[in-house]
Amino acid sequence: MTRTALITGITGQDGSYLAEFLLAKNYEVHGLIRRASTFNTGRLDHIYADPHTPRNRLHLHYGDLSDASALARLIAKIAPDEVYNLAAQSHVRVSFDCPEFTADIDATGTVRLLEAIRETGVRPRFYQASSSEMFGKVQEVPQKETTPFYPRSPYAAAKVYSYWITVNYRESYDLFACNGILFNHESPRRGETFVTRKITRAVAHIKAGLQDKLYLGNLDAKRDWGYAPEYVDAMWRMLQQDQPGDYVVATNETHSVREFLEVAFSHAGLDWQKYVELDPRYQRPAEVDLLIGDYSKARAQLGWEPTTRFAELARLMVDADIDLLRSHREGKARVTA
Numbered sequence: 385m386t387r388t389a390l391i392t393g394i395t396g397q398d399g400s401y402l403a404e405f406l407l408a409k410n411y412e413v414h415g416l417i418r419r420a421s422t423f424n425t426g427r428l429d430h431i432y433a434d435p436h437t438p439r440n441r442l443h444l445h446y447g448d449l450s451d452a453s454a455l456a457r458l459i460a461k462i463a464p465d466e467v468y469n470l471a472a473q474s475h476v477r478v479s480f481d482c483p484e485f486t487a488d489i490d491a492t493g494t495v496r497l498l499e500a501i502r503e504t505g506v507r508p509r510f511y512q513a514s515s516s517e518m519f520g521k522v523q524e525v526p527q528k529e530t531t532p533f534y535p536r537s538p539y540a541a542a543k544v545y546s547y548w549i550t551v552n553y554r555e556s557y558d559l560f561a562c563n564g565i566l567f568n569h570e571s572p573r574r575g576e577t578f579v580t581r582k583i584t585r586a587v588a589h590i591k592a593g594l595q596d597k598l599y600l601g602n603l604d605a606k607r608d609w610g611y612a613p614e615y616v617d618a619m620w621r622m623l624q625q626d627q628p629g630d631y632v633v634a635t636n637e638t639h640s641v642r643e644f645l646e647v648a649f650s651h652a653g654l655d656w657q658k659y660v661e662l663d664p665r666y667q668r669p670a671e672v673d674l675l676i677g678d679y680s681k682a683r684a685q686l687g688w689e690p691t692t693r694f695a696e697l698a699r700l701m702v703d704a705d706i707d708l709l710r711s712h713r714e715g716k717a718r719v720t721a
């Protein structure tokens with residue numbers, strides 16, 4: 385029987401990869417999208433354009449995590465088997481500028497969705513996009529499922545609320561609800577203002593003679609960076625288990641922003657030190673210095689393992705941005721892989 389999934393945040397990096405992943409598994413996929421003044425479905429358009437993809441099984445619905453009644457109507461109409469809550473104001477630096485909005489979407493938005501599920505009586509399995517940012521000022525190295533949280537931003541504080549409300553609905557209402565505590569994951573579809581994509585996009589522009597300088601903040605921060613298409617597989621695996629649970633998804637490697645610069649620029653034959661300048665605008669009032677995840681539980685229980693490692697990830701993103709720029713300059717519209 386065809387299974388039905390609802391993805392909030394389907395227009396984002398992870399949402400678009402998850403939609404493809406589920407369509408390939410024969411799901412009927414529904415996505416919540418926001419009305420915007422410009423097109424915001426760029427990461428999904430290739431699904432509709434490709435005659436070989438099952439585009440008649442992808443359905444987009446207007447709504448917003450701030451709109452509880454719209455969420456309840458949608459859940460009642462679709463009656464999904466699985467709900468993936470990926471929608472968020474996902475930028476940590478921006479959350480310091482917009483803390484109240486971030487709380488409304490990233491914290492209250494989750495309980496609105498859970499209430500829509502509870503009130504309609506539909507019993508989908510539920511995935512919450514929790515984040516390694518919750519570990520913040522880390523209390524243990526590497527971080528695992530039992531490591532205490534110490535959030536360092538309005539974004540991380542909101543995600544801690546969503547983590548616990550997901551656990552609470554599991555324990556209170558016997559909902560099959562899981563938290564994926566995902567460490568940073570990147571791809572050619574990564575938003576352009578996150579540091580990896582900002583760097584790889586700059587490499588392409590500098591190489592083409594279109595940009596002279598790249599302005600960045602803290603180069604010493606260390607992250608556990610993985611490849612986004614592999615991480616959506618872990619989300620799905622969590623909802624296929626006999627029992628719900630919470631899982632760290634990571635690579636168990638950590639690298640600094642400076643190391644990312646070295647790999648990305650040298651892949652294009654450039655010396656990053658000639659182009660990068662520091663700009664305090666990109667510093668955060670409180671920083672997360674070091675993240676590295678222990679994914680042993682995901683490996684043991686989900687059979688999940690990361691494949692794409694740090695240097696390969698940086699290089700594939702540089703290649704994709706060089707390709708994308710070339711296609712734009714040749715006037716060809718193209719979707720990143």
Ligand code: NAP
Nearest residue numbers: 393395396397398448449470471472474513515566568569
């Ligand atoms: P992303 O590319 O920024 O996508 C965020 C999605 O949320 C977009 O589809 C966005 O819509 C949507 N959205 C934002 N505000 C909304 C609202 N008020 N109502 C409905 N939709 C809204 O993020 P991502 O990298 O794919 O991450 C997916 C989720 O995982 C997020 O919850 C993020 O916080 C979390 N996470 C990400 C990482 C990572 O490294 N990528 C790690 C851990 C956790 P528009 O396209 O209209 O803006």
Ligand code: G4F
Nearest residue numbers: 474476515516517567568577578579580600601602605666
């Ligand atoms: O790429 P970032 O903005 O990602 P950050 O803050 O780690 O958050 C991402 O990963 C989280 C998982 O841990 C997600 F939950 C979250 O939604 C998001 O996807 O910054 C990475 C590091 C930071 O330490 C930042 O201070 O890079 C440093 N950085 C240095 N210069 C910069 C810049 N970050 C950005 N965005 N822009 C800069 O110019």
